[in-house]
Amino acid sequence: MHPASPPPDRSGLDALLRNRPFLALWTGQLLAQVADKIFYVLLIILLKTGDYRPWPVSWQHSENSMENSMLSAVMIAYTVPAIVFGSVAGIVVDRFSKKQMLIACNVIRAALIVALPFLPKAFVVLLTMTFLISTVTQFFAPAEAAAVPLAVGREGLMSANALFASSTMGGIIIGMTIGEPLFSWVKHSFGSAYQEFLLGGLYLISAGLIYAMQIKEGHAGSSGKNVHPWQDLKEGLRYVKHNHLVSNAMVQLTILYSVFAALQVLAIALSGKIGLKETQFGFLLAAAGIGMVFGAAFLGHWGHRMHHKPLPLIGFLMMGFVLAMFAFARHLWVGFGLSALFGFGASLINGPMQALIQEKTPESMRGKVFGFENNAINIALSLPLALTGPLTDAVSNAVGDDDLGLRIVLLSLGFLVSVMGMAAWKHTRKVLQDVL
Secondary structure (H helix, E strand, O other): OOOOOOOOOOOOHHHHHHHHHHEEEHHHHHHHHHHHHHHHHHHHHHHHHHOOOOOOOOHHOOOOOOHHHHHHHHHHHHEEEEEHHHHHHHHHHHHOOOOHHHHHHHHHHHHHHHHHHHOOHHHHHHHHHHHHHHHHHHHHHHHHHHHHHHHOOHHHHHHHHHHHHHHHHHHHHHHHHHHHHHHHHHHHHOOOHHHHHHHHHHHHHHHHHHHHHOOOOOOHHHHHOOOOOHHHHHHHHHHHHHHHHHHHHHHHHHHHHHHHHHHHHHHHHHHHHHOOOOHHHHHHHHHHHHHHHHHHHHHOOHHHOOOOHHHHHHHHHHHHHHHHHHHOOOHHHHHEEEEEEEHHHHHHHHHHHHHHHOOOOOHHHHHHHHHHHHHHHHHHHHHHHHHHHHHHHHHHHHHHHHHHHHHHHHHHHHHHHHHHHHHHHHHHHHHHHHOO
8 A cells, every 4th residue: 555645865964954945935035934923922011011002993902901901802813814814815816816815915024014013002003903914814825735746746746845834833833932022122222113113124035035936836826816715715615525535634734833822721730740941931932943843854854764654643652652651640751752743743734745745736726725734723723722721720629639630631631642543544544545
């Protein structure tokens, strides 16, 4: 039975790092990812400084009591476009050049952010700008994923996606870590308005890097301009429905990111158990990012030896094992080691499955397919983020012990992840047998 993903390039990451189009795309994406997270930090800073007043004016007397509500509203404005516009963005991406779409997204985001200091300091303005910037970001994600196969050959897809996944995690960690110190330095050295100028500059540099990317794009997407968008959407859904390998890969990626979302919530309590402050949970997530980097290196250099092995199944079992072991981890380096192993297992799922989707999807459909994938992942992310915390509290209250409650949740989640991984792989094997 043939494997469910293309074989990795035997020359590994070295070949990717010598591939100039890929380097331009990768570094541009990484810088944009860092800028996205720095923008997230900027939103919090702008609200905490109190410069943006509640609206309508009648609410201004209760400004202090409105701070948490304002923050929640901004976070909703930041996340809602990911759910609402994911599929629509995919349709638009298929009708235009991927390279031009990536550049346009960065330039528009830069212009919107740089405009902030010149607009009225009303909360409704910040809310609107947040919504617009987040909406533009939804067009960047499917265009980026659709551009990867254009920059690398078929055999480089697994290595490229593993590297993208690890650098995405790295971009999140870097952006969250350097955002506040960077803005503090800029504000004290040049003035508060230069915070937005700095962030806009990062997006423009990203656009410049992607502009240097030389790729050959087909013209299949241009014919779609004559097709009604609703018909285009139905065509994409029909493709995903009937291509069981692609749909199953999307399910596995959705499960993966849902588990990551649950870990983000649990990491706060876990940090306190292994000797960190709960506010230092980012270090635990950083260890997972390091594990993904090692996973990318593994797939790039030795993945061809594991070509006929069920890598996603191994990844899910590894993640389930780590979550169960977290229940008993009480030492710092044990926690870091488990988190790195978790990231390594995640890379065994993300790399092969993302490569499979890119390989099995024709260029004219990639934008729609990755739009659906982005939509499904963002919807799935909201459930663990909303339920994991209250569920842990409920279990802890039921057993009367916070430590025991956390252990029960981790053991249950580890078992559930392992079962879902085995079920997903069983379905993948059945699909492969039907195809062959």
